[in-house]
Amino acid sequence: MIKVVARSVAIQGKEDEIIALSKELVLESRKEVGCIRYEMYQDQKNASVFTMIETWQDEETFQKHKETPHVKRIVPQLNALRVEKAVVDVYTLVI
Incomplete structure (x- = not known):
């Protein structure tokens, strides 16, 4: 089992735009074979x-997920709304 934690x-x-794009990413990713859980959280502080x-x-x-059309389309859009690229730990x- 693989756990991915990506912080950005x-x-x-731009928070509302991040949430809107991420909602689509989460919903599409949950449909993928092998996806057990996919969620986004917002810091309370x-x-x-x-x-x-x-x-x-x-x-x-996980590798197949990174090559899906929705990831390739949405992640670059999210990157443009971030201070810097997300920190991803696997x-x-x-x-």
């Missing part, structure tokens, strides 16, 4: 900070 900071005033938390069946399904379940 929106350009001030700083509304410009967002974290995507994804759970994938395995490395293969974990493998060990216990």
Whole structure:
């Protein structure tokens, strides 16, 4: 099992645009084979900070996800609304 934690900071005033685009990304990603969980959270103390938390069946399904049309279309749009590129950490379940 693969867990992905992607943290990003929106350009001030672009939070609603990030949420709208992310909603589409989340809904489309949840339809993918191998997607166990896909959610976005907004920091309670700083509304410009967002974290995507994804759970994938395995490395293969995660890699296929990154090549889907919705990821290739939406992620560049999200990057344009962020202060800098998201910090993405990928974990493998060990216990």
